Amino acid sequence: xxxxxxxxxxxxxxxxxxxxxxxxxxxxxxxxxxxxxxxxxxxxxxxxxxxxxxxxxxxxxxxxxxxxxxxxxxxxxxxxxxxxxxxxxxxxxxxxxxxxxxxxxxxxxxxxxxxxxxxxxxxxxxxxxxxxxxxxxxxxxxxxxxxxxxxxxxxxxxxxxxxxxxxxxxxxxxxx
Amino acid sequence: xxxxxxxxxxxxxxxxxxxxxxxxxxxxxxxxxxxxxxxxxxxxxxxxxxxxxxxxxxxxxxxxxxxxxxxxxxxxxxxxxxxxxxxxxxxxxxxxxxxxxxxxxxxxxxxxxxxxxxxxxxxxxxxxxxxxxxxxxxxxxxxxxxxxxxxxxxxx
Numbered sequence: 001x002x003x004x005x006x007x008x009x010x011x012x013x014x015x016x017x018x019x020x021x022x023x024x025x026x027x028x029x030x031x032x033x034x035x036x037x038x039x040x041x042x043x044x045x046x047x048x049x050x051x052x053x054x055x056x057x058x059x060x061x062x063x064x065x066x067x068x069x070x071x072x073x074x075x076x077x078x079x080x081x082x083x084x085x086x087x088x089x090x091x092x093x094x095x096x097x098x099x100x101x102x103x104x105x106x107x108x109x110x111x112x113x114x115x116x117x118x119x120x121x122x123x124x125x126x127x128x129x130x131x132x133x134x135x136x137x138x139x140x141x142x143x144x145x146x147x148x149x150x151x152x153x154x155x156x157x158x159x160x161x162x163x164x165x166x167x168x169x170x171x172x173x174x175x176x
Numbered sequence: 177x178x179x180x181x182x183x184x185x186x187x188x189x190x191x192x193x194x195x196x197x198x199x200x201x202x203x204x205x206x207x208x209x210x211x212x213x214x215x216x217x218x219x220x221x222x223x224x225x226x227x228x229x230x231x232x233x234x235x236x237x238x239x240x241x242x243x244x245x246x247x248x249x250x251x252x253x254x255x256x257x258x259x260x261x262x263x264x265x266x267x268x269x270x271x272x273x274x275x276x277x278x279x280x281x282x283x284x285x286x287x288x289x290x291x292x293x294x295x296x297x298x299x300x301x302x303x304x305x306x307x308x309x310x311x312x313x314x315x316x317x318x319x320x321x322x323x324x325x326x327x328x329x330x331x332x
Contacts, residue, residue, distance in 0.1 A: 001212040009178075016182040027193040035200045042207040056221045063228040070235045077242035078235065080304045114234065117240060129260045136253035147245040148252055150227055152274040170241060 080145045085118065085169045093142060097135040098124035101162065106166070110173060118169040119149075125162045129154070132163065145170040265293040270319075279303065281322040284313070291320055297325050 046047075066174060071078065087103045094101045107119035132154075139146055149166040258302055260280070267290065271282035279299075285291040288310060300306045303324035311319040 012178070016179075016186070018185050020182070020189070023190055024193070025203040027190065027197070032193060032197050034201065034311050037198055037203065039200050039204040039207070042204050042211065046207040046211045046214070048212045049218070053214045053218040053221070056218050056225070060221050060225050060228070062223055063232065065229050067232055067235075070239075072231060072241075074235055074239045078214070080242065081238050112237070112241065114237060129256065129331055133253050133257050136249050139249050145242050145245055147248050149248075150276045152252075152256070153272070156269065167246075170245065172238075 005163045020109055064160045077145070080143060081115075081170065081172050083143045083147075085144045087120075087173060089143065090146075093138075094122070094124065094135065097131040097138070098126045098163075100125045101116060111170060114173055116169070120167050120169065121164060123164045124160070125160050126159075129161065262295065262298050264290070266290050267295055279322075279324045281320075281324075283320055283322075285318050287318055288318060291318070295322070302326075314322045 070079060091101045091103060102123045104121045104123075105118060106121050107117075109117055109119075111117040136148055147168045147170070148167050152163070152165040154161050154163045241295055256274070259272070259274075263283075265282055267285045269281060269283040271280075273280040281295075285295075291308070291310075296306065296308060299322065304327045306322065306324045308320050308322045
């Protein structure tokens with residue numbers, strides 16, 4: 001035991017200890033500590049980004065629900081706007097209320113940027129004004145979005161009434 | 177032997193610390209790349225939200241336009257119905273011209289009083305100005321032309 005102790009040079013031991021301490025301290029203070037600091041910073045940035053993304057995901061889910069609700073609530077209006085106006089179909093429909101129907105396109109213009117408004121003149125012959133109310137009532141259930149408009153002219157010709165009025169048909173402006 | 181043990185020990189510690197350091201660097205870069213990925217995903221989701229918002233806005237605008245048109249049709253139906261309900265049996269209408277703010281009625285009435293009491297009075301209550309011209313017919317009845325106007329552009 002004593003011999004082995006004698007072998008150990010105390011100066012050498014101190015030098016090695018010093019070298020060890022210097023190497024360890026250098027590694028810890030100048031290499032590991034800055035890296036750990038950076039690691040912590042990027043971890044907190046990551047956490048913030050994660051929370052932000054989660055919030056955005058929730059908003060997206062809410063908006064999707066809102067969109068599908070609106071879509072189902074307004075299905076009729078949406079499909080009516082999508083439906084291309086066909087004068088043949090319209091004349092067929094008006095045949096339920098009127099005897100003779102003729103359509104003349106008068107005007108086409110943009111309506112509130114996203115829509116196109118076609119103005120058509122309808123000339124008809126009907127038996128009683130009741131048919132006209134029924135036509136106006138049914139117009140709100142028609143396959144297109146149509147507004148009956150002034151001027152409305154009705155003239156009695158004995159047993160029938162000849163009538164001219166305007167309709168405005170609304171389509172989506174696909175070139176917007 | 178003593179020197180060797182020390183050198184091995186120091187080298188071991190050095191390597192250990194380096195391994196730890198490399199681990200930290202790796203985790204750090206991992207977090208950084210994950211953050212970038214999250215941000216790109218988030219930006220994509222935000223774009224989706226924008227496009228959904230646009231769709232929602234468009235649906236709401238379609239709804240507003242459709243509701244306005246439906247309401248206008250109902251109003252028009254009611255006003256025409258009201259007009260015909262207004263006309264008493266004694267008076268026969270020959271022609272009706274409805275504009276947005278005016279109404280012109282051509283018809284036949286047995287007497288001026290019948291017209292004045294039964295049709296002119298309600299018309300005057302609806303319209304701001306109401307003028308009537310009478311023509312005596314061969315049968316002793318009166319043809320009349322009634323011109324009625326609303327001055328307020330918001331009215332019928």
